[in-house]
Every structure is written in C-alpha cells, then in structure tokens.
Amino acid sequence: MFRKILLALVGILVLVLVVFAAFVATRQHLRFDAPYPEVTASTDSAVVARGHYVVRNVANCAQCHGDTTQWVANQAGAEVPLSGGFTWVIPPGSIHARNLTPDEETGIGRFKDGAIARALRHGVGSDGRALLPFMEMQGLSDEDLVAVVSYLRTQPPVHNLVPAHSYTLLGNVLKATMLANPVGPSETPPQQSPHGANVENGRYLVEKVALCWACHTQRDEKTGALVGPRFGGATNFIEPADPKHTWSPPNITSDSTGRLSTLSEDDFVARFRLGRILPGSPMPWQGFSRMSEDDLRAIYLYLNSLPPVKRDVGPPMVDVK
Ligand code: HEC
Ligand code: HEC
Numbered sequence: 001m002f003r004k005i006l007l008a009l010v011g012i013l014v015l016v017l018v019v020f021a022a023f024v025a026t027r028q029h030l031r032f033d034a035p036y037p038e039v040t041a042s043t044d045s046a047v048v049a050r051g052h053y054v055v056r057n058v059a060n061c062a063q064c065h066g067d068t069t070q071w072v073a074n075q076a077g078a079e080v081p082l083s084g085g086f087t088w089v090i091p092p093g094s095i096h097a098r099n100l101t102p103d104e105e106t107g108i109g110r111f112k113d114g115a116i117a118r119a120l121r122h123g124v125g126s127d128g129r130a131l132l133p134f135m136e137m138q139g140l141s142d143e144d145l146v147a148v149v150s151y152l153r154t155q156p157p158v159h160n161l162v163p164a165h166s167y168t169l170l171g172n173v174l175k176a177t178m179l180a181n182p183v184g185p186s187e188t189p190p191q192q193s194p195h196g197a198n199v200e201n202g203r204y205l206v207e208k209v210a211l212c213w214a215c216h217t218q219r220d221e222k223t224g225a226l227v228g229p230r231f232g233g234a235t236n237f238i239e240p241a242d243p244k245h246t247w248s249p250p251n252i253t254s255d256s257t258g259r260l261s262t263l264s265e266d267d268f269v270a271r272f273r274l275g276r277i278l279p280g281s282p283m284p285w286q287g288f289s290r291m292s293e294d295d296l297r298a299i300y301l302y303l304n305s306l307p308p309v310k311r312d313v314g315p316p317m318v319d320v321k
Pocket of ligand 1: 054055059060061062063064065095096097098100108116119124125126127130131132134135137148
C-alpha cells in the first residue's frame with residue numbers, strides 16, 4: 001500500500017516536472033510587438049550635445065557598453081567607443097553587452113531609430129525579444145530618447161561582433177516566467193526633460209536616467225529583484241571587472257545611518273566633482289563627476305525629500321576571501 005502511494009507520488013512529481021520543462025521550452029523564443037516610439041535621429045548640434053551628456057554623464061552607457069580592452073581608460077574618464085563585448089557571468093547565464101556603434105554588421109547600423117528607442121522605452125529588442133532588465137531607463141523623456149539616438153548615430157562605427165547570450169537552466173526558467181514579459185514605462189514619460197536645481201529634475205535624473213536606486217537598493221542575487229528599502233543601500237554588489245572585492249553601495253537617504261546626513265548640498269556637489277576615490281568602484285563616478293551643477297543640486301534635493309531609511313551596510317568595499 002505504502003509503496004503504491006509512493007510510486008503514485010513519484011509519478012505525479014515526474015509528470016509535473018515534464019509539463020514544467022515543456023512549458024519552459026516553449027517559452028524560450030517569445031516575441032513581442034511593442035510600438036516603435038516616433039523617434040528620428042537629429043543632426044542639430046544642441047540635440048546631439050544633450051544626447052552626449054545623457055549617454056556619457058548621466059546614464060553612463062559606457063559603463064556596460066564601453067570597449068572592454070579600454071576599461072582602465074574608461075574608468076579614468078576617457079570617452080571610449082561603445083563597441084560592447086562586456087560579459088556578465090551571472091546565475092542566469094553569460095550575458096553580453098551589445099555593440100552600440102553604427103557598424104552595419106555588428107553594431108546598431110542596421111537598426112531603425114525607432115528600434116533603438118523601443119529597446120530603451122519598452123524593453124523590446126530589435127528582434128522582438130524581451131530584453132533582460134539591465135537598462136531600466138523606460139522613463140526617459142521623449143526629448144532625451146531622440147537625443148540619445150541622435151548622439152549614438154554620430155559615433156564612428158567599430159566592427160566588433162558580440163556573441164549571443166548563453167543561458168543556464170535558471171536563466172531559461174527566468175526567461176519563461178519572471179522575465180518573460182518586456183518591461184515598459186511605469187508612468188507616461190514626459191515629453192520634455194525637466195531642468196534646474198529642483199526636486200522635479202532630481203526625481204527625473206535619479207529615478208529614470210542615472211538609476212541611483214538600481215545599485216543603492218538591496219537586490220536578490222539570483223533574480224535581481226529589489227528586496228530592500230529603496231535607497232537604503234546594498235551589500236555584496238559584484239563588479240565583474242574587479243573580482244577581488246565586493247561592494248556595498250551605502251544608504252543614500254537623509255537618515256543618520258545614511259550618507260546624505262553627513263553631506264551638505266555643497267559637500268555633495270564637491271564629493272561628485274572629486275570623482276572615483278576607491279579604485280575599481282562600480283559607481284560611474286567618471287560620468288557623474290561631470291554632471292552640471294544644477295543637476296547635482298537637483299539630485300541632492302530629491303534624495304533629501306525621500307523617506308529616511310535606517311540601515312547601515314558597513315564599509316563600501318570588502319575583500320573577497
Ligand atoms: C547596466 C549595464 C547597461 C547599461 C548602463 C546600458 N546597457 Fe544597453 N544593454 C545592456 C545589456 C546587458 C544588453 C543586452 C540585453 C539583452 O539582450 O537582453 C543591452 C542591450 C542594449 C541594446 C540592444 C537592444 C537590442 O535590440 O538587442 C541597446 C540599443 C542598448 N543596450 C542601448 C543602451 C543605451 C543607449 C544605454 C545608455 C543610455 C545603455 N544601453 C546602457 C546593458 C547596459
Ligand atoms: C553602478 C552602481 C551605482 C550607481 C548607478 C550609483 N552608485 Fe553610488 N555608489 C555605488 C558604490 C558601489 C558606492 C561605494 C563605493 C564608492 O564610494 O565609490 C557608491 C557610493 C556612493 C556615495 C558615497 C560616496 C562617499 O564618498 O562616501 C554616494 C553619495 C552615492 N554613491 C550616490 C549616488 C547617486 C546620487 C547616484 C545616482 C546619481 C548613484 N550613487 C549611483 C554604486 C552606484
């Protein structure tokens with residue numbers, strides 16, 4: 001009797017696993033037809049200059065898409081080609097950053113303006129895939145979307161073939177479940193970008209472009225889901241180019257345990273102007289250090305307006321034993 005029940009249970013378990021495996025397998029090549037934003041690259045010098053500022057200083061696309069052979073120069077602030085190739089070896093698989101130069105064969109040369117804009121706004125790749133959530137910039141304003149695409153078009157093309165991603169079993173399961181659907185904007189993005197040393201501009205920069213919360217909030221190591229209080233800091237942040245350390249992006253709220261409580265508005269601007277102090281820090285200080293004074297003040301004002309979080313994540317850099 002007991003054996004029969006056990007066999008039946010094993011049978012059910014096997015059946016469930018087979019059905020789940022089939023479900024996962026059928027969902028590996030899902031395609032989505034999110035709308036193409038109406039974006040046409042401009043050659044207007046003011047538009048290209050704004051795109052340059054967003055790409056190089058605020059969104060820091062080179063942090064991930066920069067030429068991997070020029071990592072040191074990149075960290076030191078040189079504007080290296082966005083020729084891609086950086087590889088993250090993470091639990092879901094080996095993920096490669098695309099070549100964003102206008103090379104026809106290996107870059108974005110053949111992608112329509114709208115396809116590049118759609119990748120950023122709706123998280124859908126040029127081939128209709130749901131992109132992995134590395135670029136949570138869906139809230140870029142219409143104006144900035146045009147500016148970014150316009151700047152990318154001005155780059156010299158670099159021929160660099162980046163391999164396709166390869167996924168682990170976990171990656172395949174995530175692609176079929178949690179990460180199956182592309183992520184679009186959480187609210188209608190503004191047409192124009194805010195400007196000036198004010199909370200509204202700070203909110204836009206912090207939440208939608210510079211993505212300070214993406215590092216300064218604890219995440220689940222396997223899935224990347226945010227699991228801690230926003231801006232409350234994080235531990236065990238891994239910078240793949242620097243395997244000797246893990247990082248703890250500090251709490252950046254105004255609580256007494258937060259970094260903001262120790263900095264006046266002027267101190268905050270001065271700290272950003274200093275750039276990277278801890279060698280290898282994954283924070284893109286090289287770009288942020290050149291942000292406009294108004295934008296840095298706006299960021300400070302916005303962070304100060306957020307609810308304080310009590311949490312101390314300890315020293316910013318920990319040696320890997
Ligand atoms: C945190 C790292 C990171 C940053 C910062 C980043 N990207 Fe990406 N980007 C990636 C990764 C990883 C992929 C591959 C995603 C995938 O294929 O699922 C990608 C893919 C892309 C694609 C290709 C979409 C397609 O059709 O395959 C475009 C276009 C792109 N990024 C543009 C940008 C621009 C523009 C910026 C700056 C405004 C930027 N990225 C910043 C990591 C990043
Ligand atoms: C790619 C991850 C990443 C992003 C994005 C990021 N940070 Fe950080 N941040 C870190 C890490 C890691 C540290 C700790 C190491 C260091 O101080 O460089 C840090 C440190 C800091 C510090 C403390 C510096 C000090 O001297 O004590 C402040 C303030 C800060 N970040 C603010 C911000 C703000 C504001 C933004 C958005 C504009 C932001 N960070 C975006 C990873 C990040």
